[in-house]
Amino acid sequence: MSNELIDGKKKSASEALVNSIGGFPVGYGLGIIILPLSTGWIQQDPYMANIAITGAYAITSFVRSYILRRIFEKNGIDDNFIRLAKRGIVKLVNHTK
Secondary structure (H helix, E strand, O other): OOHHHHHHHHHHHHHHHHHHHHHHHHHHHHHHHHHHHOHHHHHHOHHHHHHHHHHHHHHHHHHHHHHHHHHHHHOOOOOOHHHHHHHHHHHHHHHHO
């Protein structure tokens, strides 16, 4: 197996892990916003409310995945989520000084 193939698999695994871990806080935050707003609507029209809520989660998931994919592409094949997190923290700390 070539190193390029192994690096590609590692990059894909890192990206999938970051996307999965990042999905929890995003989904949780979205739930805090959407679910209270839709309580009356769920009782009136549960099917349409379910479609709308599912659509909001799907769109949010797509946007999150797209943004993370662009970050991984920008930073090259050798980067993994640990290095990306370190760089992000360093930039954040330097920016706040």
